[in-house]
Amino acid sequence: MAGRRGVWVKGLSKDDKAAIAATCERFITEVLIPRFLPEVRPTDFNYPVAITGKWRGDKYSFIQRYRSCFTDNAGKEFDAAFARLDHVGSHRFDLMWHRHTGQWLCFRAGVSLADALRWKA
Secondary structure, three states, X not given: XXXXXXXXXXXXXXXXXXXXXHHHHHHHHHHHHHHHXXXXXXXXXXXXXXXXXXXXXOEEEEEEEEEOOOHHHOOOEEEEEEEEEEEEEOOEEEEEEEOOOOOEEEEEEEEOHHHHOOOOO
């Protein structure tokens, strides 16, 4: 069985990363937060309190921050990535989503940033 072959891709410059991060932050602020986290609603379990983004190498992760309300760790917060953009070429990304099993799966391959962030309700 043939394995997945890697391909070398030139990394993103700091300016490119800053521009992509600004676009993604605007997407988080204008689309994700109003749609999925319009207000923080405390519960008896883990509940979301924020949505942010972060670069990890050449991958931009969309992260949801949770706060725990269990008695043994009340108030503790933790982050869980739910989607990411993997840089795969000249202004091209693989849009990945995080399964409950911990595995990252490719939702769309080789798309532009605009296509990856296109939102249809």
